[in-house]
Amino acid sequence: MNYYSLNKEAADTSFKDAVIKGLAPDKGLYFPESITPLPKSFFDNIDNLSHAEIAFEAIKQFVSPEIPENVLKTIVEETLSFDFPIVKLNDNISTLELFHGPTMAFKDVGARFMARCLGYFNKDNTNEVTVLVATSGDTGGAVANGFLGVKGVNVVILYPSGKVSDIQEMQLTTLGQNIKALEVDGTFDDCQAMVKTAFLDETLTSKMQLTSANSINVARWLPQLFYFMFAYKQLHNTHENIVFSVPSGNFGNVCAGMMAQQLGLPIKHFIASNNENNVVTRYLDSEKYEPKPSVQTISNAMDVGAPSNFIRIQEIYKNNFSALKENISSYSFSDDETREAMLEIFNKYNYVVDPHGAVGYLGSKNYLKDNPNAHCVFLETAHPTKFLDVVEEVIKEKQPLPEQIQSVMGGEKVAISIATYNDLKDFLLS
Numbered sequence: 295m296n297y298y299s300l301n302k303e304a305a306d307t308s309f310k311d312a313v314i315k316g317l318a319p320d321k322g323l324y325f326p327e328s329i330t331p332l333p334k335s336f337f338d339n340i341d342n343l344s345h346a347e348i349a350f351e352a353i354k355q356f357v358s359p360e361i362p363e364n365v366l367k368t369i370v371e372e373t374l375s376f377d378f379p380i381v382k383l384n385d386n387i388s389t390l391e392l393f394h395g396p397t398m399a400f401k402d403v404g405a406r407f408m409a410r411c412l413g414y415f416n417k418d419n420t421n422e423v424t425v426l427v428a429t430s431g432d433t434g435g436a437v438a439n440g441f442l443g444v445k446g447v448n449v450v451i452l453y454p455s456g457k458v459s460d461i462q463e464m465q466l467t468t469l470g471q472n473i474k475a476l477e478v479d480g481t482f483d484d485c486q487a488m489v490k491t492a493f494l495d496e497t498l499t500s501k502m503q504l505t506s507a508n509s510i511n512v513a514r515w516l517p518q519l520f521y522f523m524f525a526y527k528q529l530h531n532t533h534e535n536i537v538f539s540v541p542s543g544n545f546g547n548v549c550a551g552m553m554a555q556q557l558g559l560p561i562k563h564f565i566a567s568n569n570e571n572n573v574v575t576r577y578l579d580s581e582k583y584e585p586k587p588s589v590q591t592i593s594n595a596m597d598v599g600a601p602s603n604f605i606r607i608q609e610i611y612k613n614n615f616s617a618l619k620e621n622i623s624s625y626s627f628s629d630d631e632t633r634e635a636m637l638e639i640f641n642k643y644n645y646v647v648d649p650h651g652a653v654g655y656l657g658s659k660n661y662l663k664d665n666p667n668a669h670c671v672f673l674e675t676a677h678p679t680k681f682l683d684v685v686e687e688v689i690k691e692k693q694p695l696p697e698q699i700q701s702v703m704g705g706e707k708v709a710i711s712i713a714t715y716n717d718l719k720d721f722l723l724s
């Protein structure tokens with residue numbers, strides 16, 4: 295598959311090149327040149343397919359021929375070696391638990407897939423790559439875990455000091471080996487800005503191959519379409535009108551769901567559920583796209599002022615505003631509403647959600663007011679114990695720590711403090 299840059303000023307390139315570069319030379323995001331829907335028989339037969347078989351069929355066109363089929367089979371099997379259960383709250387609302395991977399957030403899927411692709415491309419040790427990534431919390435851990443020990447790949451993670459949870463910090467600072475953590479005196483936006491500056495800095499890029507493991511990278515973004523199919527497999531015999539409510543920040547996840555729909559998955563509608571960082575909610579109301587600096591909330595992985603993947607969504611709908619509006623609704627919720635939702639779900643259904651999932655739940659409830667025949671699936675994007683402080687304070691009950699979380703507690707934090715872009719540059723060149 296060839297990929298083109300959405301800025302349309304760079305040459306088309308292969309999957310391999312798109313993964314290694316991350317961003318096109320004109321700074322545009324890469325997008326696949328074509329999307330061929332899967333045959334109807336694939337969806338009719340989905341009950342008989344394993345997760346790895348579904349994923350293999352769904353992603354094959356996007357990665358061939360550079361990743362041979364036998365290699366791809368192994369990559370998807372290894373990537374997906376955990377569960378993706380649906381938990382039904384009531385007749386109209388279910389949640390898809392995406393937190394059963396090693397770092398307990400959905401980002402494990404994309405990070406593990408991308409790490410294995412880069413590992414394969416580097417099998418002859420010819421393409422040494424530095425993965426440079428800014429995290430608001432969950433990406434760092436997932437990337438650290440996914441890339442640990444991958445040959446020829448160095449990982450540098452920038453995170454905002456004091457603005458990620460304790461567990462998230464342990465997940466990205468304790469692994470060692472090829473993983474380095476930089477603790478930035480600043481916000482997530484500052485971290486992201488430093489990473490962007492590095493990609494543009496020719497004194498760096500002439501000396502090293504830098505790539506990104508944020509959802510701008512096609513190998514991180516596309517595999518996120520798998521679990522929309524897994525959810526469909528679990529629900530299609532009992533429910534019609536399946537709608538996904540996706541707690542959204544950079545809009546990579548919801549955009550991957552739209553790719554699943556482009557492949558033919560019968561999804562009725564999407565809900566982009568936002569916290570108070572609501573540029574897309576406002577856009578769908580007003581047709582005016584006005585990014586603004588992010589504000590800090592209790593659903594911190596969605597504290598994004600200028601969602602990087604929204605441009606891919608615009609591409610899917612060919613910049614047709616009414617076609618987009620037909621297919622996606624967006625609502626925005628405050629921290630107080632989010633806390634109330636966490637408590638409501640706990641009291642009504644005896645189920646504990648993290649703040650991001652709670653925003654997804656609220657989006658589902660809003661949509662159902664006008665669409666009572668839908669079945670809304672909100673994505674539970676991280677395990678509630680990743681946000682232990684907020685969760686225990688709201689439901690007033692201690693939570694047991696899962697094994698994946700326990701295993702990082704008590705590790706030794708190793709991080710280098712930086713404050714400016716020059717600090718980052720010195721580090722990369724040393």
Ligand SMILES: *Cc1c(COP(=O)(O)O)cnc(C)c1O
Pocket residue numbers: 399400401432433509541542543544545546547548595596650675676
């Ligand atoms: C990253 C993240 C999100 C936002 O996903 P996007 O693809 O950036 O929209 C939501 N919830 C959690 C827990 C996350 O880690």
